[in-house]
Amino acid sequence: MSLFFVRQAQGNISRLILGLCLWIAAPMAFAEYGLNFPKPVTSIAQRILELHNMIIIICVVIFVIVFGFMFYSIFAHRKSRGFKAAKFHESTTIEVVWTVIPFLILVGMAIPSTATLIEMSDTSKSDLTVKITGYQWKWKYDYPDQDVGFFSTLATPREQIENKAEKGKDYLLEVDNPMVLPVGKKVRFIVTANDVIHAWWVPRLGIKKDAIPGFINEMWARIDEPGIYRGQCAELCGKDHGFMPIVVQAVSPEDFSKWVAMQKDKAAADSAGAAKTWSQDELLDKGKKVYVTTCAACHGPNGEGIGPFPKMTGSKIATGPLAGHLDIVMKGKAGTAMQAFAAQLSDVDLAAVVTFERNNFGNKTGDVVQPSQVKALRK
């Protein structure tokens, strides 16, 4: 029954908002506009939507009543209509009335809000834990119980962002490796960050939490239906804050197990690669890919540098001693956006990207770095 009421209320409210929108947006096709939260797929998101709809209805009713009085007064009590001003200017009774009534309305709002909040903060009895770490400007997802972990970065090509190619349907909301979750399971997220504060938010899951370096925050979700749910970083985290989307792919528990097995095979293949000796061409090829996903955001797709971020071409580090180059890439530079990539990239990736940077963008050192050299430096 309550669900019916909510559906009806939702219908009413969207009609009301649509009407309002029609008024300001008459010439445009309003059917395409998102006017309320996207459709929830967790019980929490559903509860928040109901709460939101209830509060917006109360607010609209109050607004209509209060401004009904005001607009009636503006219409009727005008000097130009010959209305003579009354003299009254105080009434303790009425002041008490309009102090107490809003207070009671607030109590009525606070009760369901408190219940929802208590439910949201209960992260106990979860079936699966996923650790989310924010980086400038990508996410890392670790599944500690499954021993799986990977980075998730923007997959939209630069040409689309720079208006050189037509923008795809999921422009800026697509990633290379989505977070995969099983439906029907209570997933506990632990959220932290590596550099600055980020916020992990997927509207249809109804959860948002700040990712703060040195802190571990918790939240949970149980996704009801399989699908792809998109979100974005919600806390300003520097230059590419707008370019670190979140994609959650909810699958059946069986498909989830298959996915976990696949991730493990991939990790095994990667560690095999780290043991062999790579040719310069292989490294340059691999390095280019790593550069584009990891370095280009700051140092520019052509190594030209962006704003405060240094260029690659002729850089003292990229053309200087190899040890210094490896050192800054692996350990980062304190107080800047240059991170310690030793914690983020594999031996192969690090060797490849340093080789690439030293033999590209006009740099011609001819150096070749092997994964084994990187591995030795880690100790």
Next chain:
Amino acid sequence: MATAHHAEHPTGFTRWLYTTNHKDIGTLYLVFAFIMAIIGGIMSLVIRSELWQPGLQLVDPHFFNQMATVHALIMIFGFVMPGFVGLANWQIPMMIGAPDMALPRMNNWSFWILPFAATLLIMSLFMPGGGPAAGWTLYPPLSVQGGIGTDFTLLSIHLLGMSSILGSINIIATILNMRAPGMTLMKMPLFAWTWLITAFLLIAVMPVLAGTVTMLITDRHFGTHFFDAAGGGDPVLWQHVFWFFGHPEVYILVLPAFGVFSQVIPTFARKPLFGYDSMVYATASIAFLSFIVWAHHMYTVGMPLAGELFFMYSTMLIAVPTGVKVFNWISTMWRGSMTFESPMLWAVGGVFTFTIGGLSGLMLAITPADFQYHDTYFVVAHFHYVIFGASIFGIFAGVYYWIPKWTGHMYNEGLAKWHFWLTMIGFTITFFPQHFLGLAGMPRRIPDYALQFTEFNQWSTVGAFMTVAAQLIFFYVITQAIRGGARATNKVWEGAEGLEWTLPSPPPYHSFTVVPKVK
């Protein structure tokens, strides 16, 4: 104190540099505020132009972040706060029957700090690495990453804070010591009351901001780790201390506007303000509550449940005194004999837009719902409805209300109404659709967005250009009124009450040389 030779002041530039006169300083503040409004307005157009369509067209994301940061700092510290200090300087001595402010030399100094602070802030944009790009809230660790431009900004905030504290001390000293005989506190005009409370808020929170800004400077340069988790510090500490300043700051921006509405509405309703006493108590309650709600800006940082509940309840409580104010204004209008000259249009429009902002504020107070609204365009719409819709509308209401008194000339009412309506419509087109953008999931402070947000962003951009363009009319109307026009009477408005309307228009250099008596 007020002898004849004081009226002979230097002319030209030195008049303005050396002046200790409350009217001259008031004018300086207002001119400064207008210049800052134009600079901040142009920055908002840079932001809106980039957001006209998806993709990066005009500016790179780093510069976009600088624009968003400096736009906010300029509008808050350069436009709205000095704008209201300007109104206070002009009006408070005249409204309480005093010849000038209590501390005239300090008054001069508190203004002349401002141009230097503003220059420092704007110069930061031209430093290597650009200006501050961490948002006006300057959250570390991001703000620790910025270049030298961030240091310029932090020092500028120190200077702006000093100026505000000095100005506030002056206002408190003036109001408490220089009221005409017979004017008890509870007979004082509401504009003086709201400013008295605002001044106490400023003195309470500006030093807190100065403290935390200093900690950020030492983190950046002297090896401390107040906000650095790796060094044993706490990045969230900044947010707590910043918002302990930041939330009272919101009321610092808006209470003087409430004061203006409370002067203007009775005048044009030709009926005394309804519920004077409850207005004073409501203002004081809002000021008190503003100190215990700060963490509602931080619901997503991961506070314990008890903390989230406390801040939710205390924040919801603010709706009560705020509602009382709105009800009182509407009751003042009720069965009045109203006319709608420009000051009244701005005041009624301001009550209307402020109430929308207040209701969306109530929605934001609800913690579980805020998890969806937080850091989206819903918040952007909310605070522009409050800061633009109440504070800036309040400044315009005050300027149109008192400019005939200040200059002795009536302004061009027809053009002034155009200014109001174009701003009102432009404002609505800009900010109303942003509520929907936020609900649909568009985060704030992003230079590029997903395709489904395009249409509403285009509305917003069109509205922003319209709003900024409308301010050229304001500039024209005001310059015209300063240069000449129909003579204003002493009373100016038929329903005006209060000491300032007993003075000639324009008033003498030292407002009240003979102390008026208040019955």
